Amino acid sequence: MNEVLLKVENLKTYFFMKRTIVKAVDGVSFELRRGEVLGLVGESGCGKSATALSIMRLIPHPGRIVDGHIYFKGRDLLALSEKEMRGIRGKEIGMIFQDPHNSLDPVYTVGWQLSEAIMLHAPKKMDKKSILRKVVDILGKVGIPTPEDRHRDYPHQFSGGQKQRIMIGMSISNVPDLIIADEPTTALDVTVQAQIIDLMKQLKEEYNVSIILITHNLGLVAEMCDKVAIMYAGKIVEIGGVEEVFYEPLHPYTKLLLKSIPRVDIDMPRLEHIPGSVEGAYEIEEGCRFYPRCPMAMDKCRDTLVRAYSKGDHIVYCHLYEGGEG
Amino acid sequence: MIKREHLEILMESKLLITGLAILVSLILIAIFAGYIAPYDPIAQDFRPKQPPSSEHLLGTDELGRDVFSRLIYGSRITLYVSFLSIGVATLFGLPMGLIAGYYGGAVDKAISFIIDILLSFPAIILTILITAMLGPNLTNAMLSISVAFTPRIARIVRGQVLSVKEEDYVVASKAMGGKGWYIMLRHILPNSIAPLLVQVTLALGSAVIIESSLAFLGLSAQPPTPSWGDMINRGRRYIYTAPWMLTAPGIMITIAVLGFNLLGDGLRDVLDPRLRRV
Amino acid sequence: MASHLVRVDNLKVYYEKKTGLLSLSKKYIKAVDGVSFYINKGEVLGLVGESGSGKTTVGKALAGIIHPTSGHIYIEDKDLYALKGEEQRRVKMKIQIIFQNPFSSLDPRMRIKDIIVEPLRIMGTKDIDYDAIAKELIEKVGLSIHHLNRYPHQFSGGQRQRIAIARALSTNPDLIIADEPTSALDVSIQAQILNLMWDLQKELNLSYLFISHDMGVIRYISNRVAVMYAGKLVEVGDTKTVLESPLHPYTQSLLKAVPIPDPKKARRERIVVGEPPDPANPPPGCRFHPRCPHKMDICNRMEPEEIEVNSGHRIMCFLYQEK
Numbered sequence: 030m031n032e033v034l035l036k037v038e039n040l041k042t043y044f045f046m047k048r049t050i051v052k053a054v055d056g057v058s059f060e061l062r063r064g065e066v067l068g069l070v071g072e073s074g075c076g077k078s079a080t081a082l083s084i085m086r087l088i089p090h091p092g093r094i095v096d097g098h099i100y101f102k103g104r105d106l107l108a109l110s111e112k113e114m115r116g117i118r119g120k121e122i123g124m125i126f127q128d129p130h131n132s133l134d135p136v137y138t139v140g141w142q143l144s145e146a147i148m149l150h151a152p153k154k155m156d157k158k159s160i161l162r163k164v165v166d167i168l169g170k171v172g173i174p175t176p177e178d179r180h181r182d183y184p185h186q187f188s189g190g191q192k193q194r195i196m197i198g199m200s201i202s203n204v205p206d207l208i209i210a211d212e213p214t215t216a217l218d219v220t221v222q223a224q225i226i227d228l229m230k231q232l233k234e235e236y237n238v239s240i241i242l243i244t245h246n247l248g249l250v251a252e253m254c255d256k257v258a259i260m261y262a263g264k265i266v267e268i269g270g271v272e273e274v275f276y277e278p279l280h281p282y283t284k285l286l287l288k289s290i291p292r293v294d295i296d297m298p299r300l301e302h303i304p305g306s307v308e309g310a311y312e313i314e315e316g317c318r319f320y321p322r323c324p325m326a327m328d329k330c331r332d333t334l335v336r337a338y339s340k341g342d343h344i345v346y347c348h349l350y351e352g353g354e355g
Numbered sequence: 356m357i358k359r360e361h362l363e364i365l366m367e368s369k370l371l372i373t374g375l376a377i378l379v380s381l382i383l384i385a386i387f388a389g390y391i392a393p394y395d396p397i398a399q400d401f402r403p404k405q406p407p408s409s410e411h412l413l414g415t416d417e418l419g420r421d422v423f424s425r426l427i428y429g430s431r432i433t434l435y436v437s438f439l440s441i442g443v444a445t446l447f448g449l450p451m452g453l454i455a456g457y458y459g460g461a462v463d464k465a466i467s468f469i470i471d472i473l474l475s476f477p478a479i480i481l482t483i484l485i486t487a488m489l490g491p492n493l494t495n496a497m498l499s500i501s502v503a504f505t506p507r508i509a510r511i512v513r514g515q516v517l518s519v520k521e522e523d524y525v526v527a528s529k530a531m532g533g534k535g536w537y538i539m540l541r542h543i544l545p546n547s548i549a550p551l552l553v554q555v556t557l558a559l560g561s562a563v564i565i566e567s568s569l570a571f572l573g574l575s576a577q578p579p580t581p582s583w584g585d586m587i588n589r590g591r592r593y594i595y596t597a598p599w600m601l602t603a604p605g606i607m608i609t610i611a612v613l614g615f616n617l618l619g620d621g622l623r624d625v626l627d628p629r630l631r632r633v
Numbered sequence: 634m635a636s637h638l639v640r641v642d643n644l645k646v647y648y649e650k651k652t653g654l655l656s657l658s659k660k661y662i663k664a665v666d667g668v669s670f671y672i673n674k675g676e677v678l679g680l681v682g683e684s685g686s687g688k689t690t691v692g693k694a695l696a697g698i699i700h701p702t703s704g705h706i707y708i709e710d711k712d713l714y715a716l717k718g719e720e721q722r723r724v725k726m727k728i729q730i731i732f733q734n735p736f737s738s739l740d741p742r743m744r745i746k747d748i749i750v751e752p753l754r755i756m757g758t759k760d761i762d763y764d765a766i767a768k769e770l771i772e773k774v775g776l777s778i779h780h781l782n783r784y785p786h787q788f789s790g791g792q793r794q795r796i797a798i799a800r801a802l803s804t805n806p807d808l809i810i811a812d813e814p815t816s817a818l819d820v821s822i823q824a825q826i827l828n829l830m831w832d833l834q835k836e837l838n839l840s841y842l843f844i845s846h847d848m849g850v851i852r853y854i855s856n857r858v859a860v861m862y863a864g865k866l867v868e869v870g871d872t873k874t875v876l877e878s879p880l881h882p883y884t885q886s887l888l889k890a891v892p893i894p895d896p897k898k899a900r901r902e903r904i905v906v907g908e909p910p911d912p913a914n915p916p917p918g919c920r921f922h923p924r925c926p927h928k929m930d931i932c933n934r935m936e937p938e939e940i941e942v943n944s945g946h947r948i949m950c951f952l953y954q955e956k
């Protein structure tokens with residue numbers, strides 16, 4: 030098995046609002062090996078982006094990482110200086126954001142923006158010609174037709190899917206070890222989404238990069254990930270290999286989630302839906318945060334801290350499995 | 356409808372509270388000028404150009420009138436002119452903008468054409484032109500300010516309407532068969548009021564400056580009516596021998612404008628839904 | 634022949650787009666360019682297609698929000714856009730619409746009880762107890778009467794969508810146009826809304842035009858499905874037939890691109906290459922030809938006509954015309 034590239038331990042990222050504290054990430058732990066793809070799934074607001082931004086150390090005000098460790102190639106990122114961190118961002122860890130329309134600067138050509146990304150981390154000064162060659166090379170790699178002309182175009186001259194592929198091009202320009210893709214295809218059509226996913230798979234094969242894919246599309250996870258972490262209200266409730274989690278889900282939330290997606294390939298009986306909403310879940314300190322909506326809830330779920338129970342690499346945080354392998 | 360949380364938000368905006376405090380004080384001063392001012396503002400009872408003293412807090416002017424009393428009474432003209440003229444401008448500008456923005460097409464073209472022409476003059480030039488043409492007095496000064504601000508208000512409303520008009524709830528109302536006037540009054544106006552309020556408050560501040568400038572040029576209220584602009588104009592001539600004549604009204608104008616601007620900016624913060632959602 | 638609840642006949646909707654200096658030259662975006670279909674009473678027709686293919690525009694024309702450039706929409710055999718005044722309004726009342734974004738479709742300054750009955754108020758229905766109707770409807774969509782005095786911002790996305798559904802039900806419509814009603818919601822909430830819409834449809838014998846780009850949602854909710862590509866309907870048929878054995882090359886590649894939440898089925902040989910078409914400049918001939926793997930000579934010269942391969946399964950593609 031490959032070496033562990035990233036190890037997140039008990040990460041806590043809180044947003045300190047005027048009246049309340051939003052515990053967006055509240056004790057998240059997972060590891061990612063080299064070349065592995067991890068899917069991070071969960072409802073809106075459950076802390077997926079906050080987890081990603083914590084790894085990048087880009088949590089905006091009024092948020093703060095209050096506890097935990099993020100070991101990347103053995104070094105704790107949270108102990109690095111901002112300057113050292115800048116050397117890692119964009120070079121060793123690349124990030125792709127959800128909205129392709131806002132993440133490129135409209136006033137510069139895409140070629141210029143790409144070359145900036147390249148030069149920022151170039152080990153030595155590169156001459157214009159070799160930078161241009163690299164830009165054209167990357168644009169071609171991400172499937173932009175006639176890159177030798179199109180690098181002179183501005184972002185608005187590209188479609189949403191093309192812009193997203195250019196963003197991916199930027200994030201791989203320095204061949205990072207880890208790419209964090211935060212809903213990279215949510216704004217795109219399925220046909221275009223398929224192109225992006227194919228591109229990411231191909232990059233993974235070619236460079237052996239690790240990827241964290243944040244999405245709420247379980248289909249994408251099934252297709253592209255080796256492991257999946259299911260988040261609920263700031264915590265991971267279940268994590269494991271994709272096949273284990275999809276075929277033998279343990280956590281009641283995961284089970285319901287998998288039965289609530291209408292599928293194109295099979296006839297579904299009535300969809301399961303999860304009653305209620307996440308509202309209020311973040312206030313739960315001691316018990317399980319899914320308790321108010323859980324059909325399997327027991328008394329102790331309300332007030333007893335949930336522990337991790339594992340079966341090999343498959344870990345679940347739920348009282349139902351107490352007494353099982355711990 | 357006003358709940359505690361609304362008041363809390365209001366109290367949190369320091370800008371708004373400061374602006375409001377300034378304006379409320381000014382309005383109280385204007386209303387109770389008769390009780391606050393120690394002397395008659397037009398009586399030429401005293402030795403001219405006395406420096407500030409305990410008898411005359413801000414000295415006297417070149418005709419022997421008490422500057423402090425004139426300053427107090429002067430607030431009346433300033434507030435009266437700015438509120439009334441901006442009120443009239445809103446009365447006309449609001450429906451103009453609403454209709455232009457909602458109906459679009461030829462109506463919009465016609466109204467926007469007028470707006471653009473009027474807007475091509477700086478407000479101050481336009482007001483000077485109009486008062487100079489109609490004759491210098493208080494009514495014409497107000498009229499000119501109304502004319503200068505009507506297109507400004509109309510343009511703001513129109514822009515607001517154009518954005519609200521695209522909201523799904525307006526489209527939904529159309530789909531239900533809602534008529535133009537119904538949609539405008541029921542959906543578009545209530546949802547455009549907040550930003551308009553901010554702009555009107557800022558316009559009030561500008562009106563104070565313009566009125567003072569007109570008075571300075573002798574195009575507004577005629578002597579001996581006390582007005583800050585006129586006081587500055589007089590003070591200008593004695594800037595070396597009686598600087599208090601100029602400084603006092605200058606500071607008052609600044610405070611009044613500051614009051615309106617703080618209130619406007621404060622309102623903008625408070626009414627901004629992005630800040631409210633938290 | 635049983636008459637249909639809705640019949641759309643050669644519908645065209647063009648948007649004018651001013652271009653060039655001083656907006657002198659006009660260009661047309663042919664958002665919907667000759668679309669025909671029908672919906673029966675009590676039937677759910679799914680409408681799928683890429684972003685920009687014209688789905689919303691079809692929905693808006695049906696809801697009476699956008700006047701068609703040409704073509705006809707018949708509601709129970711009455712030509713919607715030929716009717717005048719009161720009669721047109723009565724027919725329009727039979728069609729209601731639910732929007733995609735529950736955060737912008739409810740007026741933030743109105744109370745829920747007023748939002749729900751707004752269609753009735755606009756209709757000018759007299760002698761009815763609006764509050765009683767609002768109470769009945771809010772419970773029907775699974776909320777409670779305590780919610781009636783609140784404002785939209787106090788609700789979550791799923792709850793807002795329920796309110797929008799209640800509003801749509803207020804006039805006792807025959808047809809509800811649902812424009813991606815769940816695409817802004819989380820899957821668990823989406824399931825709640827889909828189930829609600831499913832139940833209401835059965836209970837009230839409603840018809841839906843259900844617009845979505847999620848093929849799973851379409852399979853779950855609709856009886857028949859219509860596939861749009863660049864302003865044209867390229868394939869219409871029974872949902873199961875179309876999704877399990879699609880005939881049009883576009884539908885085929887669309888379905889291949891849908892990721893399936895089953896790790897072992899994570900197959901996928903992709904077909905679609907190239908970029909979605911520019912609606913202002915659609916390709917000549919078959920609009921799909923630049924991306925089509927089965928393209929023939931004729932495809933970029935002529936437009937294929939719609940043909941019926943099996944009863945009710947119609948396709949616009951030369952592959953099937955040869956035979």
Ligand SMILES: Nc1ncnc2c1ncn2[C@@H]1O[C@H](COP(=O)(O)OP(=O)(O)OP(=O)(O)O)[C@@H](O)[C@H]1O
Binds near residue numbers: 044074076079080
């Ligand atoms: N800048 C911020 N200020 C205050 N709170 C924030 C901020 N960013 C995120 N949060 C809060 O942190 C929580 C987690 O947010 P996050 O963006 O990580 O969610 P997410 O899982 O990425 O959701 P989505 O699927 O909608 O992107 C949310 O409750 C959110 O309200």
Ligand SMILES: Nc1ncnc2c1ncn2[C@@H]1O[C@H](COP(=O)(O)OP(=O)(O)OP(=O)(O)O)[C@@H](O)[C@H]1O
Binds near residue numbers: 685688690691
């Ligand atoms: N008001 C408008 N003015 C001009 N063009 C418009 C307007 N509304 C839509 N269009 C254009 O018409 C075409 C069809 O748009 P429509 O909104 O019907 O697509 P859609 O299939 O609903 O897409 P989506 O899945 O993104 O909602 C698009 O190219 C769009 O840009």
Ligand code: SF4
Binds near residue numbers: 881920937951
């Ligand atoms: S008509 Fe030709 S180009 Fe169009 S889908 Fe059929 S085969 Fe492909």
Ligand SMILES: [Mg+2]
Binds near residue numbers: 078211
């Ligand atoms: Mg996010």
Ligand SMILES: [Mg+2]
Binds near residue numbers: 688812
């Ligand atoms: Mg649409």
